[in-house]
Amino acid sequence: MEFKVNSKELEKLLSKVIPAVPTRTPMSILENFLFEIKDGLLNIYATDLEISLKSSISVVADENESFVVQAKLLYEIVRSLKETTIHFTLTPSKKVNLVTDFGKYSLSYLDATEFPNLQTFEDDKEMNEVTINGNDLKNAFDKSSFAMSKEEMRPAMMGTLFEFSDNGLRFVTTDGHRLVNLLYKNVKSVFNNSYVVPERAVSVLSRILDEKDVRIRMNKAYMSFKLNDIELITRLISQKYPDYASVIPLENELTLKVNTKELLDSIKRMMLFSTSTTKRVKFSIKEKEIEISAEDLDLGASGEEKVSCEFSSDSLEIGFNCAYVQDVLSHLTSEEEIIFKLHSATKAVIIEPVQKKENIDIIMLLMPVRLNS
Amino acid sequence: MFSLIDCNNFYASCERVFRPDLNGKPVVVLSNNDGCVIARSNEAKALGIPMGAPAFQYEDVFVKHNVHVFSANFALYGDMSHRVMTILSEYSPDIEIYSIDEAFLNLDGLEHLNLLDYGNKIRKHVFKWTGIPISIGIAPTKALAKAANRIAKKFSDKTNGVYVLDNQEKITKTLKWLSVEDVWGIGRRHSKRLKAIGVKTAYDFIQLDDNYVKRKMTIVGLRLKRDLQGIPTIQMEDVQPKKNIATTRTFETNYSEFEQINERVITFAVSCGEKLRKQNSACNSLMVFIHTNQHREDLPQYSRNIVVKLPFPTNSGIELAKFASQALKQIFKPGYFYKKAGVIVMDFTPADIPQYDLFENSDERHKPLMQAVDKINSRYGQHKIRLASQDQKRVWKMKQEKLSPRYTTKLSDIITINL
Numbered sequence: 001m002e003f004k005v006n007s008k009e010l011e012k013l014l015s016k017v018i019p020a021v022p023t024r025t026p027m028s029i030l031e032n033f034l035f036e037i038k039d040g041l042l043n044i045y046a047t048d049l050e051i052s053l054k055s056s057i058s059v060v061a062d063e064n065e066s067f068v069v070q071a072k073l074l075y076e077i078v079r080s081l082k083e084t085t086i087h088f089t090l091t092p093s094k095k096v097n098l099v100t101d102f103g104k105y106s107l108s109y110l111d112a113t114e115f116p117n118l119q120t121f122e123d124d125k126e127m128n129e130v131t132i133n134g135n136d137l138k139n140a141f142d143k144s145s146f147a148m149s150k151e152e153m154r155p156a157m158m159g160t161l162f163e164f165s166d167n168g169l170r171f172v173t174t175d176g177h178r179l180v181n182l183l184y185k186n187v188k189s190v191f192n193n194s195y196v197v198p199e200r201a202v203s204v205l206s207r208i209l210d211e212k213d214v215r216i217r218m219n220k221a222y223m224s225f226k227l228n229d230i231e232l233i234t235r236l237i238s239q240k241y242p243d244y245a246s247v248i249p250l251e252n253e254l255t256l257k258v259n260t261k262e263l264l265d266s267i268k269r270m271m272l273f274s275t276s277t278t279k280r281v282k283f284s285i286k287e288k289e290i291e292i293s294a295e296d297l298d299l300g301a302s303g304e305e306k307v308s309c310e311f312s313s314d315s316l317e318i319g320f321n322c323a324y325v326q327d328v329l330s331h332l333t334s335e336e337e338i339i340f341k342l343h344s345a346t347k348a349v350i351i352e353p354v355q356k357k358e359n360i361d362i363i364m365l366l367m368p369v370r371l372n373s
Numbered sequence: 374m375f376s377l378i379d380c381n382n383f384y385a386s387c388e389r390v391f392r393p394d395l396n397g398k399p400v401v402v403l404s405n406n407d408g409c410v411i412a413r414s415n416e417a418k419a420l421g422i423p424m425g426a427p428a429f430q431y432e433d434v435f436v437k438h439n440v441h442v443f444s445a446n447f448a449l450y451g452d453m454s455h456r457v458m459t460i461l462s463e464y465s466p467d468i469e470i471y472s473i474d475e476a477f478l479n480l481d482g483l484e485h486l487n488l489l490d491y492g493n494k495i496r497k498h499v500f501k502w503t504g505i506p507i508s509i510g511i512a513p514t515k516a517l518a519k520a521a522n523r524i525a526k527k528f529s530d531k532t533n534g535v536y537v538l539d540n541q542e543k544i545t546k547t548l549k550w551l552s553v554e555d556v557w558g559i560g561r562r563h564s565k566r567l568k569a570i571g572v573k574t575a576y577d578f579i580q581l582d583d584n585y586v587k588r589k590m591t592i593v594g595l596r597l598k599r600d601l602q603g604i605p606t607i608q609m610e611d612v613q614p615k616k617n618i619a620t621t622r623t624f625e626t627n628y629s630e631f632e633q634i635n636e637r638v639i640t641f642a643v644s645c646g647e648k649l650r651k652q653n654s655a656c657n658s659l660m661v662f663i664h665t666n667q668h669r670e671d672l673p674q675y676s677r678n679i680v681v682k683l684p685f686p687t688n689s690g691i692e693l694a695k696f697a698s699q700a701l702k703q704i705f706k707p708g709y710f711y712k713k714a715g716v717i718v719m720d721f722t723p724a725d726i727p728q729y730d731l732f733e734n735s736d737e738r739h740k741p742l743m744q745a746v747d748k749i750n751s752r753y754g755q756h757k758i759r760l761a762s763q764d765q766k767r768v769w770k771m772k773q774e775k776l777s778p779r780y781t782t783k784l785s786d787i788i789t790i791n792l
Contacts, residue, residue, distance in 0.1 A: 151682050154732075176684065176730040247731045277722060321728055348731060367729040 002089045003037060003061035007081045007100070013044055014075045016055045016230045019204045021071045022048040033074065034115045036066045045118060046071060051201045052118050055230040066112030069096055077105055119233050121217050121224040130164060130216045132187050134227065138209040140171045140182055141202050143362065146327050148199050149175035156239040159196040162216075162223075164189040172244050178324050179244060179365040180331075186359045195223055196241050201234035208232075248365065249348050252341040256285060257310040257354060260338050263290075264329040266305045270294040271322045273303035280369050281322040285311050285342075294322065318345045319371040328364050345371060374480040374488060375605075376511040377518040378461055378495065380454075381526065381534075383474035383505070384412035387453045388443050390504035391780045391788060399440040403428050406625055406772045407444055444773035452781045456503050464495050469609045477515060479609050492535035512538035515607045516600035519557040520547050520575065544603060548576035558597045563590055575601055615652065620644040621715025625772050627666060628711045634663060635698055635705075640763045641716035642697035646690035647750075649718060650743060655686035655727065655735075656718035659693065661700040666712035677704040685730050686722045689739035690746070693718065694760055754783070 014033070022030050025048065034045040042059040045052060067090060077098070078086070087099040090109070098105040121127070141160070149157035154176070161172040169187035173180045195218055205225060215226040218236075225232045270281045274294035284291040288311070293304035328351055332338055335353035342349050345368060352363045380386060384402040389395045399416035403409065410417075410426040420438050422431060428442070435442055454473045462468045467479035483491065492509040499507050508529065510522025517538050524547060525536035538544050554564035556575050566589065572578050579601050587595045599606040620641040628634050638661055649656060664676030681700045687693060697716050727735065749758045756763075778786035 154684065174731060176732055177728055179731060242732050346729060348729075365731065367731055369728045370725070 001063055001065045003059045004085050004087050005059050007078055007086050008083045009057055011078045013055050013057055014078060016208060017044050017046045017053045018071060018075055019207060020046040020048055020051050020053040029114055031071055032068045033071045034068055034112060037061045038064050047118060050198055051204060051232060051234045053232050068110040068112055068115050069107055073107060119222045127217050128191050130187060130189050131213050134209040134212050134214050136184060137214055138206055141206045143331050144171050144173040144180040144182055145202050146331060147173040147175055147178045147180045156196050156237055156241045159198045159237045160202050161194055161196055161241045163194040165192045177367050178328060181363050183361040196237040197223060197234055198237055205232060247348060249343060252343045252350055254342040255312045256340040257337060258307060260329055260332055260335050262307050266292050266307050267322050267325050270303055273301050274322050279321045279323050280319050282371060283318050285316045287311050316342060317371060319369045321369055324366055328366055374484060374511055374513055375515050375518040376478045376480050376509055377522040378476050379508050379522050380457060380474035381506045381508055382412055382414050384450055385414040386505050387450050388777055395441055399438060401440055402443045402445055405445055407774060442775050444776040446777050448779045448782045453503060453505060457499055457505055460499050460502055467609055477609060488537050489535060496534055509535045513603050514600040514605045516557050516597055520551050549574055551575040553578055617717055617719035618645050618648045619715055619717040623713045631705050634711055634714055635701055637714055638697050638701045638716060639694040642693040643690040643760060643763060645716050645718045646688050646693045649688035650747060653724045654721040655688045655724040657686045657720035657722060658682050659696055660717040661697050663711050663714045665709050672710055675706055675709045679704045684733045685735045686727055687735040688724055689735060689743055691739055692735060
């Protein structure tokens, strides 16, 4: 069996699939690519059992064949080649030979049956399907992925919630301390359903998304993201997502308007003075200004700054973890001004842009930390 | 100069304070559940009863030699220890309480005094006020003070319980006398290895090349070598809050029912909560473990542990009990006879600065409730107030058949003297 392929085209293909190859795994078979030549098409697969990636190009081959080959070694050699034609030959002694104009390389291969079975999505009219622009999807991940939890106690929170409805496509992430809720109103679906996509799928997608449209298909256990020449299929987290809607407060009537960059810069400085274990900063909010203060008792250091604001009430004192405030603000830097909607020192705070966008709603929640009584 | 003060046969001495009739007679103290010998008076040592001897194997020896056996009475020992340490702290502003019966005193700035007299004064003071005999070693470094203490105790007839290493001649003599396995900080593994290369005494040890010591025993070993050479390297340590807290017990009998073990695990969790509150911490993770009796090879064996990350930091006994019980459910398997279980709490944050959670929070009402529980239990005795899921049916009780009265911590146990 033999086939030919351009080295630069193959490199491009491999680079799209390699993110699914796990860096550390007890199952060494996952450190390989699955090559599948079928009816003039070369499909390359990689998986870590949670996500799988597939990409394809046309090749001229004399027959259909599948085999498994070491991912890292193949990728490194192809990547380092100048543009040339690589001539692949499979030998009966389980070697795959790569021959170019100036060199010959030989790698061992395994039978395709050794590779785990991969979930596939056949074209099916009954299946739920949505199309979204790649940049929009990337933007949603960029704005929300920081709030996904890393704690295994609540597995659902280790992913991003996708909620499809005729209101639009909603993304929710939370670790219990902060929450991001982002709605694309123009990505409407005829079905109402929600799914939890694991963090690994989100981070790999963020790397490969571009301006092209993405076709999202799903069943109960898997979700497929089809970009131009690449498909990512991820397992879904089966645990129920917490009821995010019930924790978004309705009674937060105090509003605090503030310049995003000024507040963020101040928080970064105050972080230097907060105790490293608690990272607590105190906001003493008055009508026209916020006094932000932090104290590190271990170092005997403290700092305070004033940031001008518009507050709808007389005064309020509230404590936050400054790393969390920084996370929220640094994902809203495209907004010149933001509004904090507050209730009291122990209740969730809503943070949202002053300027509403036509097609996107975004709100973030932040839980305070207790100030010493 | 540093001094190491060590209470002689501490637990046995505590028992004797209130039972002067036992002076000169063999006394042993047993571990929790009356399992093993954990303290021996000199007379008991002379009978050849080893440290850690299982009590049931030495039953005959105890009877034959009229050995007075006590169950561990930690309320008494803890209180006596506190009294001793309070007196010691009068003799130096810098005290490191090293264990229940040992403390280092930093004597820097007191070199103008006759340190032998100073040591004798401390010794008399402690004995007169508490009845506890102590040994004192004084030397230029902590490791040498530990060695001096050994001499003070071993040759108490000559030293009268106080020994000062105040010149190089004495130091060298001590190091040549001290076996390498008796050096503070050299464990069984290292001493075996050192002996294999001909290092038999502390003196041999300090002749070793620095690089060799560092390679084989890391920087910790090198620091110890410097300390033994008389260069103060190991410094006084402040008391650090504990990084994790464990409550574990070996059961008196085997348990096979979930309910029985659940009751124990809940009690352990409640006890961890108490200890957390004492140091003003809250924990973010909790581990529960159970295992069968490994010495009973005829029975099926099973052991498992599970670590759960809590949704919020807590030190409430009620919440810890709930999480521990849930965790136990996940690892418990019927059909086995369990011998030991435990709860370990870890990953601490300060108790008073919680990050509120959107979905689940530690119940704020538990804070005053736990404070009240702690107060009641400290005034009226351990477990006077407890969860309904704890111990109600009295399935379990620590075996303490030979428990002495709590002379110093319980009003009704105070001795009456007739004049």
